[in-house]
Amino acid sequence: MSTSSRIDMAITEPDSRKPARYSRLVSVLKVVLPLVALILLSLVFLLARTVDPSEAISNAEIDVEERARDPRLSGAHFAGVTDDGAALTIRAETARTDQDATVRFEVTGLSLLIEGADGERMEARAETGAIDRGNGTFVMRGGLELSVTPGYTLTTQRLSGLLDTTLIRAPSEVSGTAPAGTITAGRMELRGETGDDAGYVLVFGGGVRLNYQPEN
Numbered sequence: 001m002s003t004s005s006r007i008d009m010a011i012t013e014p015d016s017r018k019p020a021r022y023s024r025l026v027s028v029l030k031v032v033l034p035l036v037a038l039i040l041l042s043l044v045f046l047l048a049r050t051v052d053p054s055e056a057i058s059n060a061e062i063d064v065e066e067r068a069r070d071p072r073l074s075g076a077h078f079a080g081v082t083d084d085g086a087a088l089t090i091r092a093e094t095a096r097t098d099q100d101a102t103v104r105f106e107v108t109g110l111s112l113l114i115e116g117a118d119g120e121r122m123e124a125r126a127e128t129g130a131i132d133r134g135n136g137t138f139v140m141r142g143g144l145e146l147s148v149t150p151g152y153t154l155t156t157q158r159l160s161g162l163l164d165t166t167l168i169r170a171p172s173e174v175s176g177t178a179p180a181g182t183i184t185a186g187r188m189e190l191r192g193e194t195g196d197d198a199g200y201v202l203v204f205g206g207g208v209r210l211n212y213q214p215e216n
Contacts, residue, residue: 076107078131078163084192086120086166086200089113090131090138103133110140112159114166114190120200121149122168122190124159136163148190148202151179156188166192166200174204181213 076095080088093109110129114122124147126140140159147153154176161168170188177183186206193199 076105080163082114082162082164082166082192084166085117086192087113087115088163088166092129092131095131105131105133107131112138112140112146112161114168116166116192116200118199119149121147123147124168126159131163133163137161138163151177152183152202153177154183154188166190173206178210180210182211184209 074094076092078090078092082088089112091111092105092107095105095107097105107129108127110126112122112124112126114120124140124144126144127142129138129140131138138161142157144156144159145154146156146159154170154174156170156174157172159168159170168190173184173186174188175182175184183204185204185208187204189203189205191201191203193201
């Protein structure tokens with residue numbers, strides 16, 4: 001009986017060495033893990049490639065230094081209503097302020113839209129131009145194409161106009177198609193009329209030639 005009792009006691013007695021080993025392992029990990037993290041962080045900074053600011057500027061798609069010296073707007077939009085009730089809209093791909101006049105803009109990719117109260121419509125597109133808010137004027141230059149109701153599609157080299165009144169002038173040769181055929185003229189003007197005959201008048205001058213082409 002005494003031998004059996006001693007065997008029972010040996011089986012049920014807990015192993016006191018396991019908690020001690022666990023405590024030592026936790027103590028070691030508390031020291032080792034922060035050291036490993038510190039070493040890895042140091043390696044990241046030591047192996048990282050140094051960024052050259054001058055190289056970043058040279059590889060940029062835009063010239064940062066030029067933009068700083070010459071600030072400009074992209075997708076500029078100017079809109080208003082003239083004294084005679086026409087809606088005037090000017091859009092530009094880029095607009096740059098004039099150094100001598102802060103309310104004057106040099107623009108590229110210029111488009112003009114004038115819409116009259118009775119459905120009259122004029123559209124024009126040009127490579128470059130200028131908008132002078134101080135004087136209330138605009139200019140369109142270079143490879144200029146315009147269309148005017150009813151049925152005019154014309155080209156010229158320059159257009160100038162007012163921002164607050166419907167008055168558009170082409171001082172140089174204008175050519176293209178008209179409702180009745182082809183037309184060439186030394187100059188052209190689109191202006192608004194007041195009074196009983198209110199509306200818009202398209203006037204050609206300076207040696208007008210109209211090649212009449214009757215409809216079949």
